[in-house]
Amino acid sequence: MLNPVFWIERFAVTIHFVEGVIAAFYAPSRKKLPIQYGTYTFFVGTVGLLELFAKEDD
Structure with missing residues (x-):
């Protein structure tokens, strides 16, 4: 019954990992x-x- 929740969680953690890399x-x-x-x-x-790619005003 909770299988869809775990798949969504794995997808979210994977996307966060890719963003971190x-x-x-x-x-x-x-x-x-x-x-x-x-x-x-x-x-x-x-x-x-x-924030990383935001244009900085110097």
């Missing part, structure tokens, strides 16, 4: 620590990627 890969180009930013993005999701 992408953030860790691109973090050095934005002068951020890869492990720290990858972990942050894993937990917050797409918001972390949006």
Whole structure:
């Protein structure tokens, strides 16, 4: 009965993992620590990627 819930959970965790890997890969180009930013993005999701790729006003 809970099988669909577990499949949705696995999908969500996998997507968060992929987002974390992408953030860790691109973090050095934005002068951020890869492990720290990858972990942050894993937990917050797409918001972390949006912050990473946001245009900075200097």
